[in-house]
Structure formats: C-alpha cells, structure tokens
Amino acid sequence: xxxxxxxxxxxxxxxxxxxxxxxxxxxxxxxxxxxxxxxxxxxxxxxxxxxxxxxxxxxxxxxxxxxxxxxxxxxxxxxxxxxxxxxxxxxxxxxxxxxxxxxxxxxxxxxxxxxxxxxxxxxxxxxxxxxxxxxxxxxxxxxxxxxxxxxxxxxxxxxxxxxxxxxxxxxxxxxxxxxxxxxxxxxxxxxxxxxxxxxxxxxxxxxxxxxxxxxxxxxxxxxxxxxxxxxxxxxxxxxxxxxxxxxxxxxxxxxxxxxxxxxxxxxxxxxxxxxxxxxxxxxxxxxxxxxxxxxxxxxxxxxxxxxxxxxxxxxxxxxxxxxxxxxxxxxxxxxxxxxxxxxxxxxxxxxxxxxxxxx
Amino acid sequence: xxxxxxxxxxxxxxxxxxxxxxxxxxxxxxxxxxxxxxxxxxxxxxxxxxxxxxxxxxxxxxxxxxxxxxxxxxxxxxxxxxxxxxxxxxxxxxxxxxxxxxxxxxxxxxxxxxxxxxxxxxxxxxxxxxxxxxxxxxxxxxxxxxxxxxxxxxxxxxxxxxxxxxxxxxxxxxxxxxxxxxxxxxxxxxxxxxxxxxxxxxxxxxxxxxxxxxxxxxxxxxxxxxxxxxxxxxxxxxxxxxxxxxxxxxxxxxxxxxxxxxxxxxxxxxxxxxxxxxxxxxxxxxxxxxxxxxxxxxxxxxxxxxxxxxxxxxxxxxxxxxxxxxxxxxxxxxxxxxxxxxxxxxxxxxxxxxxxxxx
Numbered sequence: 001x002x003x004x005x006x007x008x009x010x011x012x013x014x015x016x017x018x019x020x021x022x023x024x025x026x027x028x029x030x031x032x033x034x035x036x037x038x039x040x041x042x043x044x045x046x047x048x049x050x051x052x053x054x055x056x057x058x059x060x061x062x063x064x065x066x067x068x069x070x071x072x073x074x075x076x077x078x079x080x081x082x083x084x085x086x087x088x089x090x091x092x093x094x095x096x097x098x099x100x101x102x103x104x105x106x107x108x109x110x111x112x113x114x115x116x117x118x119x120x121x122x123x124x125x126x127x128x129x130x131x132x133x134x135x136x137x138x139x140x141x142x143x144x145x146x147x148x149x150x151x152x153x154x155x156x157x158x159x160x161x162x163x164x165x166x167x168x169x170x171x172x173x174x175x176x177x178x179x180x181x182x183x184x185x186x187x188x189x190x191x192x193x194x195x196x197x198x199x200x201x202x203x204x205x206x207x208x209x210x211x212x213x214x215x216x217x218x219x220x221x222x223x224x225x226x227x228x229x230x231x232x233x234x235x236x237x238x239x240x241x242x243x244x245x246x247x248x249x250x251x252x253x254x255x256x257x258x259x260x261x262x263x264x265x266x267x268x269x270x271x272x273x274x275x276x277x278x279x280x281x282x283x284x285x286x287x288x289x290x291x292x293x294x295x296x297x298x299x300x301x302x303x304x305x306x307x308x309x310x311x312x313x314x315x316x317x318x319x320x321x322x323x324x325x326x327x328x329x330x331x332x333x334x335x336x337x338x339x340x341x342x343x344x345x346x347x348x349x350x351x352x353x354x355x356x357x358x359x
Numbered sequence: 360x361x362x363x364x365x366x367x368x369x370x371x372x373x374x375x376x377x378x379x380x381x382x383x384x385x386x387x388x389x390x391x392x393x394x395x396x397x398x399x400x401x402x403x404x405x406x407x408x409x410x411x412x413x414x415x416x417x418x419x420x421x422x423x424x425x426x427x428x429x430x431x432x433x434x435x436x437x438x439x440x441x442x443x444x445x446x447x448x449x450x451x452x453x454x455x456x457x458x459x460x461x462x463x464x465x466x467x468x469x470x471x472x473x474x475x476x477x478x479x480x481x482x483x484x485x486x487x488x489x490x491x492x493x494x495x496x497x498x499x500x501x502x503x504x505x506x507x508x509x510x511x512x513x514x515x516x517x518x519x520x521x522x523x524x525x526x527x528x529x530x531x532x533x534x535x536x537x538x539x540x541x542x543x544x545x546x547x548x549x550x551x552x553x554x555x556x557x558x559x560x561x562x563x564x565x566x567x568x569x570x571x572x573x574x575x576x577x578x579x580x581x582x583x584x585x586x587x588x589x590x591x592x593x594x595x596x597x598x599x600x601x602x603x604x605x606x607x608x609x610x611x612x613x614x615x616x617x618x619x620x621x622x623x624x625x626x627x628x629x630x631x632x633x634x635x636x637x638x639x640x641x642x643x644x645x646x647x648x649x650x651x652x653x654x655x656x657x658x659x660x661x662x663x664x665x666x667x668x669x670x671x672x673x674x675x676x677x678x679x680x681x682x683x684x685x686x687x688x689x690x691x692x693x694x695x696x697x698x699x700x701x702x703x704x705x706x707x708x709x710x711x712x713x714x715x716x717x718x
Contacts, residue, residue: 029678193681195659197556197580200676203659207681219683221556221659222582223614227689230616230646255582257589261620287589300554300562300580303662305674315664315672317559319388322552322566324578330586 001166001173001180001213003032009171010057011064011127017120020064024051025167029208030306037061040069040082047089047096053201054168055242055278056130059099062086063126066103067119074115079107092251092293092329094243098277099126127170133275134172136343141178141238141273142185144346148235149187155216156182157235159192159225162253163205164240164273174273175240176206178341183215191217192228196253198299198326222255226262237263237270238341244272244279248334248349249286254327260336269338272349276342279354286331297324360525360532360539360572362391368530369416370423370486376479379423383410384526388567389665396420399428399441406448406455412560413527414601414637415489418458421445422485425462426478433474438466451610451652451688453602457636458485486529492634493531495702500537500597500632501544503705507594508546514575515541516594518551518584521612522564523599523632533632534599535565537700542574550576551587555612557658557685581614585621596622596629597700603631603638607693607708608645613686619695628697631708635701638713645690656683 002008011022019038026049027033035051037043043065046052052061069082083100090096106122107115148156164175172180182189191210196202203219210217220228228234237259243251250256250272263270283289301324307313318324337349347353361367370381378397385408386392394410396402402424405411411420428441442459449455465481466474507515523534531539541548550569555561562578569576579587587593596618602610609615609631622629642648660683666672677683696708706712 029681030675192684195556195676197554197582203677203681208678211678211681217681219659219677219681221613221685222580223556223612223617223689224684224686226616226620227613227651227686230690253582254580254586257585258582258617258621261585261624262617265620292586300578303664303674303676305662305676307672307674313666313672313674315662315666315674316389317554317662317664318562318578319567319570322388322562322570322576322578325551325583326580327583327586330582331589 001171001209003212010052010167011060011170013124019068022046022052022061023167025053025205026051029204030312037064038068040065040086043068044086044089047086054163055093055095056134056169056174056275058090058093059095060123060127060130060170062096062099063103063123066100066107067116067123070107070116070119074112079104079115092242092291094278094280102126130170130275131172133343134169134174134177137174137273137275137341138172138177138181140346141271141341142181144236144271144341145178145182145189146185146187152235156187156189157192157233158189159194159228159234159237159259160206161194161202161239161256161259162196163201165206165209167205167209168240174275175238176209177273178238179215180213183213189216191215192225192234193217193219194222194225194255194259195219196255197222201253225259229262229266229268234268237268239272241272241274241278242329243290244274244340245283245286245289246279246281246354247284247351248337248340248354250332250337251286251290251329252332254330257330257332260332264336270336271339271341272337273341276344276358287333290331292330293328295326295328297326300324300326360530360568362571369411369526370419370529372483378427381405381411381420382526384412384564385410388563389671396423397427399424399444402427403445403448406445413522414452414454415493415528415533415634417449417452418454419482419486419489419529421455421458422462422482425459425466426475426482429466429475429478433471438463438474451601451650453637453639461485489529489634490531492702493528493533493536496533496632496634496700497531497536497540499705500630500700501540503595503630503700504537504541504548505544505546511594515546515548516551516592517548518553518587518593518596518618519565520553520561520598520615520618521555522560524565524568526564526568527599533634534597536632537597538574539572542572548575550574551584551593552576552578553581553584553614554578555614556581560612584618588621588625588627593627596627598631600631600633600637601688602649603633603699604642604645604648605638605640605713606643606710607696607699607713609691609696610645610649610688611691613689616689616691619691623695629695630698630700631696632700635703635717646692649690651689652687654685654687656685659683659685
C-alpha cells in the first residue's frame with residue numbers, strides 16, 4: 001500500500017541481496033524509519049521487540065532470519081539452534097512456528113552448502129505467497145463490504161481492532177485487505193480504529209497506514225465500540241487473528257472478545273480475516289487450550305509518544321507502587337464469529353466448514 | 360479514606376470558612392496538590408476541567424459554588440445566573456443538576472441578605488449527607504462481598520471501571536465503598552482496576568486511592584476484563600454511574616457496557632453502586648434517551664504522565680492527521696445489571712423495584 005504516495009512493503013531484500021530491510025514499526029506513527037537486518041539475531045530481535053509484528057510478517061521475518069543464519073553456519077546443529085532461537089521470540093504466534101518449520105523442512109534434507117541459497121530463495125517465495133494470500137482475502141472480504149453498500153447505499157462503517165493491515169503482513173494486510181480492495185473499487189467506507197491498548201497498534205499503526213493510503217477513518221478508545229454499535233454507527237467488524245482453532249475459536253489481540261460480544265448484542269456481523277496457515281488444527285477449545293502471553297508491565301504503566309519538542313518521550317501513567325497485569329491476547333469463541341474471511345473464501349467458524357475449505 | 364496514612368476528604372471548608380479546598384485530581388497520581396476555590400467561577404472551572412469529577416463530588420462542589428457566589432451577589436438575577444453557569448459545566452451529570460436545584464429551591468424563597476449564610480450551611484449538609492449515603496452503600500455492598508467470601512473461602516476478586524471511589528465523592532465512594540467496608544472487616548479481596556481510557560481515571564485515581572488505603576489491586580487495560588472473566592479471575596464487577604433511568608438502564612463511563620456484556624457471558628454478577636439521587640425518573644430507555652457528551656479529541660490523541668525528569672509531560676499517540684471521536688459515556692441496559700447497590704439497600708434494576716425502594 002502507499003506511503004507518501006508511493007507503494008511500500010514491510011520487508012524487502014536489499015538490492016544486493018545481502019540483507020533485508022524492514023520498517024521499524026515501534027517508531028510509527030511519528031517517524032518512518034527503516035532498519036537493516038543482517039543476521040539471524042537482528043531478525044530475532046526485530047520479532048521479539050515488535051519492530052515487526054503481525055502474524056504473517058513475523059513468519060516472513062523468521063524465514064529471512066533462517067536464511068541469513070545459513071550464510072554463516074549451515075550445519076544441522078546451526079539449523080536447529082537457529083530455529084529454536086527464532087521460535088522462542090514470540091511464543092503465541094503460530095505463524096512464527098509455521099514459517100520456521102517450513103524452512104527447517106526444506107533445509108534439513110539439503111547438503112549444508114546448498115542451504116544458504118535455498119533458504120534465501122524460499123524466504124522470498126514465502127513473502128510473495130503472503131502477498132498473494134492477502135490479496136485473495138481482500139477480494140473475498142470486499143464482497144461482504146460491497147453487499148452492505150448495495151443494501152444501504154450509504155457509507156459502510158467498519159470497526160477494526162489492533163493492526164491487521166499491510167503493516168502486519170508483507171502487503172495488503174488481513175483485516176484491512178478487504179478495505180483496501182473496497183477503496184480500490186470506490187465503495188464509500190469509513191473505518192473506526194480501536195486504539196488498542198496497551199501497545200496502541202490501532203492508534204499508531206492502523207490509523208497511520210489508513211491515513212497514508214487516503215482511507216477515511218476515526219480513532220476511538222477501545223471502550224467506545226459498544227456505544228457506537230448501540231447507535232447503529234457500525235455496519236461490520238473485521239479483525240485479524242494470531243491463531244484460530246480447528247473449531248473456529250479466534251485468538252487475537254486482547255479486547256477482541258469484548259467487541260465480538262458487543263457485535264452479537266447489537267446484530268452487527270463480526271468477521272475475522274486470516275490466511276489459512278493461521279488455523280491450528282491441534283487445538284479445539286481456544287479459551288482453555290491457547291496459552292496467553294503475559295507481557296511486560298511497562299507496556300501498561302508507560303506510554304510513548306511525540307512531545308512538543310519533536311522527540312519521542314515515555315511517560316508513566318500509573319502510580320509508582322500499583323501492580324499491573326498485561327495479557328497480550330484473548331480468545332473469541334466461534335459462536336460469536338459471523339464468518340472467517342480466508343484466501344480460499346468466506347467460511348463459517350466451525351470445524352466442518354473449515355475442513356471443507358481446505359479439501 | 361487514607362492518604363499517607365491520614366484520613367482525607369475530597370472537599371472541605373477552610374478553617375475560617377472563607378473558601379473550600381479540593382484535591383486537584385488532574386495532578387494525581389503523580390502529585391498530591393490541593394486547590395482553593397474562592398468563587399463560583401473557581402468552582403465552575405474545577406467542575407468543567409475535571410479537577411473535581413465523579414457525580415456526587417460534582418454535586419457538592421456545585422453547591423459550594425452557589426454558596427460562594429451568594430456572598431458577592433445574592434439577588435434573584437444573580438442566583439439564576441449562578442445556577443445556569445454551574446449547570447452548563449458538565450451537561451451529562453445529573454447530580455450537578457440535583458445539587459444546583461436543591462440550592463436554588465432553598466435559596467429562592469429567602470430574602471437576599473439571608474442567602475449567603477443559608478447556602479454555606481446547606482452545602483455543608485449536602486457534603487455530610489453524601490458521606491452518610493456512601494457509608495450506607497458500603498454497608499449494603501459489603502454484604503455481597505462477604506457472601507462471596509463465605510462461599511468461596513478465598514480472596515474475592517472484584518473488577519471496577521473508571522473511578523467511583525472516595526475521590527469521586529466526599530468520602531468512601533460509591534463502587535469502592537463496599538470494598539473499603541470489606542477491607543475494614545478484613546475480608547480478603549483484590550481489585551482489578553480498568554485503566555479507563557481516555558482519561559485513565561482507573562490507572563491514575565482508583566489505583567492511587569486503593570494504594571494509599573492499602574488495598575490489594577492490579578491495573579489492567581480496558582481490553583483485559585473479558586479475558587479475566589473467561590478464566591474465572593473475577594468474582595464480581597462493581598461500577599459506579601452518572602445516571603440511572605427509571606427502569607434501571609445505567610449511564611456510566613464509556614466502556615462499562617462492554618464489561619457488563621462480558622460479565623453476562625461468563626456468569627459474573629455485575630453490580631452498579633449509586634446514591635438514589637442519581638436515578639433520573641424522567642428517563643426510561645437509556646440508550647435512546649440519554650445524551651452522551653462528546654469530549655475533546657485531545658483526550659484521545661494525547662496522554663499525560665510522569666517523565667524521567669520528574670515533570671508531567673504530554674505526548675501525542677496518534678498520527679497528526681487522523682480524526683478522533685471521544686464519547687464520554689455509554690449506557691448499559693438494565694437486562695445486564697445483576698442489581699443496584701444503593702444507600703437504601705440492594706435492588707433489582709427495574710422500575711417496580713426502584714420505586715418500591717423509595718417508598
């Protein structure tokens with residue numbers, strides 16, 4: 001999608017293929033800074049510190065991390081150590097595991113001296129596949145937006161939580177791909193952007209990428225969505241996800257479940273956009289089975305932003321001695337999900353439908 | 360309740376009765392600063408700028424505002440102008456209207472020269488009545504906490520939203536009064552404190568007052584409550600409110616409705632604590648009939664906190680060109696409310712029960 005009027009991706013190889021570049025997403029929306037990843041440790045750090053975030057982008061970055069590592073040490077032991085270290089960077093992200101295991105499966109049978117070249121090529125393939133998948137999600141999701149517009153003949157109001165936009169993928173995004181596709185068709189729409197505490201990915205990333213691409217949007221606090229739905233100001237909800245169970249329970253950024261409850265209470269359709277590799281067939285009951293990452297208290301106690309002096313400053317919002325808990329995700333039961341938007345089509349959130357989709 | 364180990368109220372007359380003092384709540388939790396209100400305009404500004412906030416405290420501050428005004432101009436015209444100006448400071452707060460109209464009803468029949476003394480005395484009476492009402496709410500709500508403790512024999516986990524503590528009243532609070540009463544009885548409890556964006560009254564005020572009084576608590580983002588309830592970590596929700604309709608719909612800080620939905624979905628009792636003057640008998644359907652205050656965008660785009668230099672700084676969290684909407688309150692339908700905790704007892708959220716309570 002566009003930045004300053006020009007097409008941009010979130011991760012791309014340098015011209016000489018010596019490294020990859022990423023957008024440092026921790027600097028957005030105040031600064032647009034790119035970073036060079038020259039080693040597996042650079043990639044691991046970028047994932048852990050959330051300079052790259054979003055399930056698909058994490059997977060692609062991990063694949064490039066494996067590829068960068070193989071250039072220096074390509075033994076079986078090095079391959080194992082590389083995969084282990086990358087997997088530990090974000091324990092909840094199933095796409096991280098998917099990306100790493102795909103690389104491992106490709107590389108393990110190869111002679112060590114062929115691994116570096118094969119890995120680099122495969123990482124590029126994974127990136128292009130991600131773009132193709134997201135474009136397909138956009139096409140299918142756009143059908144839902146268009147149907148609402150054809151019925152109401154007025155601006156379609158879409159609420160989204162967190163950032164499942166192109167910044168979370170290589171390009172297009174998951175939850176925002178249908179929106180970009182609808183904008184390309186000139187369907188009038190407006191996006192309610194949950195700020196998404198504690199890391200403010202909505203306020204900082206979703207608002208920024210929609211603004212850069214010229215999409216009408218309004219930032220709201222996470223508390224506001226229920227009120228908007230009660231007053232008919234939301235036609236549909238589209239969110240992304242980090243993990244979907246075999247029966248369609250959705251693990252996504254903390255607070256998603258609350259929006260799903262409000263959507264159900266007000267008859268607003270609640271859609272989850274995902275590439276099918278996000279489905280974790282090993283799991284059924286998401287609430288009981290998905291381990292929820294607890295993150296650093298500082299994400300809640302402190303907030304960073306742009307001060308009057310033009311610099312990024314961090315301020316403390318809680319009392320010094322008050323304890324904090326910081327759960328990264330929650331699980332929305334399948335019963336609250338109207339449908340899943342995948343690259344293979346729109347499907348009900350139940351095991352039978354999901355399995356049929358992949359036949 | 361206690362600050363630094365000593366009992367403290369939110370508003371009190373100076374020793375010479377020349378003015379009233381308040382805690383500047385916009386400075387909490389980082390600085391404990393008191394302010395002198397010497398005129399009606401001081402009181403009006405304190406209400407409008409939320410140096411005092413919380414329905415009961417707003418009512419008492421307005422009453423003192425009328426009293427301070429009468430010392431300078433006590434004509435009928437001055438009384439009307441004073442009441443009009445104070446009423447405009449926070450349009451959603453029914454207690455503001457209640458406090459002002461009570462003063463007007465008392466003062467209007469009196470000769471102008473008697474108004475100043477009568478007003479000062481009445482403001483003090485209103486303040487003491489507030490303390491008595493909140494203490495009674497605490498007694499009745501404590502019965503509910505004690506019942507849970509007697510059943511579970513383990514720490515009672517209570518979730519609250521915004522600040523309906525003693526800082527929102529003259530003392531004790533509404534939603535937190537039962538908690539302070541239970542703490543006084545040594546019932547083991549723990550409070551989950553929603554940070555309550557956009558103004559962070561939970562993170563800044565509720566956490567501060569619980570910490571100062573020695574009450575076990577943990578700050579969470581507003582997004583987290585649903586997840587905690589799904590995992591059995593919340594035994595009850597207690598919130599305050601700004602306005603309750605005749606049939607029991609509850610207008611409270613934006614986001615309350617989302618917590619009520621999660622409580623219902625997980626079988627967690629959802630209680631609303633209120634002094635009965637908060638009931639607005641003129642209204643039935645809260646969602647349709649209660650006008651919701653839209654507040655300044657800066658509350659969402661910017662956040663203030665304590666920086667490393669020990670000073671309060673304000674930082675911007677959203678992109679410069681992203682629009683913002685800022686709804687101050689939402690309405691929780693009575694069907695989601697387990698019961699209302701009032702100074703007259705605990706009562707079902709329906710018109711018949713509410714009317715019987717006041718007989």
